[in-house]
Amino acid sequence: MKVLVTGGLGFIGSETVIALYKNGHEPVIVDNLSNSKIEVLDNIEKVSGKRPTFYKVDCCDYEGFKKVFEKEGKMDAVIHFAGLKAVGESTKKPVEYYTNNLLSSLVLVRLMKEFGMKNIIFSSSATVYGVPERVPLVETDPVGHATNPYGETKIMIERILQDAAKADSSLNVCLLRYFNPIGADPSGLLGEDPNGIPNNIMPYISQVAAGKLKTLHVFGNDYPTPDGTGVRDYIHVVDLAEGHVAALKKLATNPGVVIYNLGTGKGTSVFELIAAFEKATGIKIPYVIDPRRPGDVAENYANADKAFEELGWKAKLNVEDACRDSYRFQTTTASK
Ligand code: NAD
Numbered sequence: 001m002k003v004l005v006t007g008g009l010g011f012i013g014s015e016t017v018i019a020l021y022k023n024g025h026e027p028v029i030v031d032n033l034s035n036s037k038i039e040v041l042d043n044i045e046k047v048s049g050k051r052p053t054f055y056k057v058d059c060c061d062y063e064g065f066k067k068v069f070e071k072e073g074k075m076d077a078v079i080h081f082a083g084l085k086a087v088g089e090s091t092k093k094p095v096e097y098y099t100n101n102l103l104s105s106l107v108l109v110r111l112m113k114e115f116g117m118k119n120i121i122f123s124s125s126a127t128v129y130g131v132p133e134r135v136p137l138v139e140t141d142p143v144g145h146a147t148n149p150y151g152e153t154k155i156m157i158e159r160i161l162q163d164a165a166k167a168d169s170s171l172n173v174c175l176l177r178y179f180n181p182i183g184a185d186p187s188g189l190l191g192e193d194p195n196g197i198p199n200n201i202m203p204y205i206s207q208v209a210a211g212k213l214k215t216l217h218v219f220g221n222d223y224p225t226p227d228g229t230g231v232r233d234y235i236h237v238v239d240l241a242e243g244h245v246a247a248l249k250k251l252a253t254n255p256g257v258v259i260y261n262l263g264t265g266k267g268t269s270v271f272e273l274i275a276a277f278e279k280a281t282g283i284k285i286p287y288v289i290d291p292r293r294p295g296d297v298a299e300n301y302a303n304a305d306k307a308f309e310e311l312g313w314k315a316k317l318n319v320e321d322a323c324r325d326s327y328r329f330q331t332t333t334a335s336k
């Protein structure tokens with residue numbers, strides 16, 4: 001399939017481009033480089049041996065984005081990664097988050113209609129479940145109120161796409177709810193390279209290991225979990241990327257709206273993650289215990305059975321693999 005990949009130079013998008021090539025698809029990337037670097041394109045070429053067509057276009061810019069559709073002709077599907085994703089930042093810049101994430105999605109849906117494109121995969125998040133009443137989370141659990149504007153944009157975009165599919169039975173929508181993506185391409189050339197101090201734990205630990213940061217701050221050791229630290233479902237980005245390829249296959253069967261959790265189904269605590277990182281790299285991670293971070297929940301992990309049953313997809317790599325790959329990316333390619 002010829003697949004439009006918005007946000008294709010980002011962390012998950014770039015790895016998905018690799019997976020698309022591996023599975024015989026042809027990616028076309030649109031990215032405005034707001035949270036990625038053009039060098040990622042060279043690194044995609046180094047890993048896959050192929051250089052994707054790339055457009056530096058903002059998905060909110062209807063005229064600019066329309067030119068991509070005109071130029072590319074028939075495209076079979078779109079994977080919509082483009083968006084702003086920092087939870088903390090979204091509470092400080094809510095209007096920017098609503099504007100960018102909603103407008104880019106609305107412009108995309110309008111162009112899909114104008115150009116007769118029928119298949120979309122959307123990067124959603126476990127954040128749409130809000131504060132979970134119970135874990136593991138299943139797809140039929142209620143979509144609640146997110147604890148931040150970023151999460152609200154995911155809930156709203158899910159709804160917009162579902163309503164669009166209700167009005168047009170030929171539209172196929174796959175909502176993929178990611179849990180906690182970590183890891184990097186095993187080549188060390190593609191991964192997550194956040195600006196400034198990382199918000200998420202994996203890049204933070206990697207930067208401590210590489211000597212860029214001094215000490216990890218563990219946010220709370222008094223949660224009602226086995227060791228008191230927060231439990232999450234960490235999924236290797238290589239597995240996550242494969243999930244998108246499996247979802248494309250599903251869309252080809254005209255399923256209408258389908259929703260899948262993409263997680264491992266296994267919860268890992270902060271202490272367990274630190275131990276896995278130390279085992280995988282042989283580097284000791286110094287840490288201090290800080291108070292809980294506002295908005296964090298004790299436990300969040302997926303029931304990923306539906307993706308296995310309907311897509312034949314499940315995570316194959318473990319957190320140690322992800323720690324090893326994150327650290328390799330940190331020490332070879334990430335900004336020093
Ligand atoms: P990322 O920031 O690395 O990638 C997003 C890419 O989109 C960036 O390259 C950025 O430059 C681009 N972009 C942003 N706004 C754009 C616009 N208006 N037009 C064109 N390009 C634009 O983030 P990621 O971690 O790869 O996440 C990809 C998607 O997955 C996002 O939608 C994110 O919300 C979602 N998601 C991520 C996580 C996570 O923890 N990483 C979890 C759940 C869901």
Ligand code: UFG
Pocket residue numbers: 085087125126127128151178179180199200201202204216217218219220229230231232270293296
């Ligand atoms: N944590 C620390 N120290 C840090 C960073 C995080 O102890 O420096 C802890 C958190 O308290 C939490 C766990 O590590 O228990 C994971 O935190 P992350 O920030 O890495 O991830 P979150 O689960 O908070 O957030 C992720 C995605 C969001 C998404 C959310 C809900 O980053 O995009 O899951 O699905 F919205």
